[in-house]
Ligand SMILES: *[C@@H]1O[C@H](CO)[C@@H](O)[C@H](O)[C@H]1NC(C)=O
Ligand SMILES: *[C@@H]1O[C@H](CO)[C@@H](O)[C@H](O)[C@H]1NC(C)=O
């Protein structure tokens with residue numbers, strides 16, 4: 574799991590908690606990766622100072638840096654306001670995704686994390702989705718991506734992208750079903766007492782924000798997705 578300043582908490586901890594439950598019965602290892610080993614906060618990003626003056630957020634401790642991360646089977650990328658870091662803020666993250674994607678078995682992104690993956694070029698020509706509220710600001714990061722608006726999540730080969738925030742839990746459980754079997758996925762969802770969405774195209778939030786597969790901001794060939 575990659576983290577950067579201004580990551581969205583549930584984008585990280587929703588998928589990780591599904592995997593925490595999976596880890597009760599399955600031998601898996603977690604690597605939390607960032608620029609340095611310093612705590613990484615959901616807030617403390619100067620370019621997103623709250624206009625109401627709130628200081629509110631949580632931190633996570635990385636286990637590895639981009640320089641020390643071991644070989645990975647699965648690369649997970651969260652979204653959040655931090656995906657809008659100005660200047661060179663995400664350059665190391667983007668370079669890491671670009672370098673590591675060819676070596677991993679799966680890539681999973683949550684929310685606007687798809688925009689960071691798109692900037693690494695990894696989604697070019699692929700079908701993907703992202704947060705619907707942030708659709709207009711995120712999809713231009715991937716002009717060659719077939720962005721699918723009406724989706725809770727999209728799988729294209731070994732790449733799984735999900736819609737906003739809580740959709741990361743659904744994509745992770747869907748991925749668990751695909752890799753470890755439906756019985757494990759059911760047991761994880763029941764262990765979390767999570768009301769799981771199993772239909773990847775059932776997405777009320779595309780309708781809420783007026784997005785359809787025919788009328789989205791890029792109008793790519795989503796019929797082939
Ligand atoms: C998982 O972590 C343990 C303890 O650090 C290590 O011995 C093992 O090799 C790791 N397994 C994988 C697949 O990375
Ligand atoms: C955000 O707040 C910090 C601390 O008060 C301040 O140093 C920084 O200049 C502010 N940034 C913006 C963009 O307002």
Ligand SMILES: *[C@@H]1O[C@H](CO)[C@@H](O)[C@H](O)[C@H]1NC(C)=O
Nearest residue numbers: 723771772773774775776777
């Ligand atoms: C999945 O959701 C879509 C959109 O609401 C609906 O059209 C489709 O029938 C659903 N599929 C299943 C298998 O329920």
